[in-house]
Amino acid sequence: MDLNHEQKAAVEDFTHNLLILAASGSGKTRVITEKVIHAIREKGYAGSEILAITFTRKAATEMQERLRTGLDEKERRGLTAQTFHAYAAHVLRTYGWHIGLPQGWKIADGLISPVLHWQIIKNRSWEILGELIETEGGTLPALEALAIQNYLHKGKD
Numbered sequence: 420m421d422l423n424h425e426q427k428a429a430v431e432d433f434t435h436n437l438l439i440l441a442a443s444g445s446g447k448t449r450v451i452t453e454k455v456i457h458a459i460r461e462k463g464y465a466g467s468e469i470l471a472i473t474f475t476r477k478a479a480t481e482m483q484e485r486l487r488t489g490l491d492e493k494e495r496r497g498l499t500a501q502t503f504h505a506y507a508a509h510v511l512r513t514y515g516w517h518i519g520l521p522q523g524w525k526i527a528d529g530l531i532s533p534v535l536h537w538q539i540i541k542n543r544s545w546e547i548l549g550e551l552i553e554t555e556g557g558t559l560p561a562l563e564a565l566a567i568q569n570y571l572h573k574g575k576d
């Protein structure tokens with residue numbers, strides 16, 4: 420696929436760290452993917468020197484598919500292209516024992532997550548809960564925190 424002028428400039432520039440700001444759907448993920456291919460094909464980087472991470476599974480899958488078709492097996496060796504979450508899970512599985520994580524730990528998601536949150540905070544004071552709720556982007560998503568607060572109120576009543 421062709422890249423437009425700005426995309427091409429971003430893909431080929433290895434003299435700076437780049438921060439690319441562009442509208443949604445305008446081709447940022449495509450730039451990252453093509454830059455990985457360019458880094459390996461034209462600049463002599465090894466796949467194992469590159470970490471390409473993105474937020475959504477959809478974007479990660481797109482990157483992986485394009486890298487699979489754009490690079491041969493040898494060029495792709497050691498290359499990481501994943502979501503933040505998958506990569507973080509990989510790091511924790513590999514190195515988590517350094518910080519005392521038990522083997523076989525699991526990621527809490529879906530329904531279990533608010534229950535665990537509640538178990539964690541039930542022994543803490545209301546002030547801490549208030550802080551958690553007020554902290555923007557803080558430890559607890561606001562909706563879950565509110566659900567927990569509701570639950571505790573009911574219990575108290």
Ligand SMILES: Nc1ncnc2c1ncn2[C@@H]1O[C@H](COP(=O)(O)OP(=O)(O)OP(=O)(O)O)[C@@H](O)[C@H]1O
Pocket residue numbers: 420421422423426441442443444445446447448449450478
């Ligand atoms: N220069 C281009 N010419 C044609 N199609 C392109 C070009 N650049 C990107 N695209 C296509 O446009 C679509 C959106 O691109 P991409 O996913 O890279 O955008 P994005 O900026 O990362 O989007 P989002 O904000 O949703 O993350 C994709 O299907 C991609 O293949």
Ligand SMILES: [Mg+2]
Pocket residue numbers: 447448449478
């Ligand atoms: Mg994107």
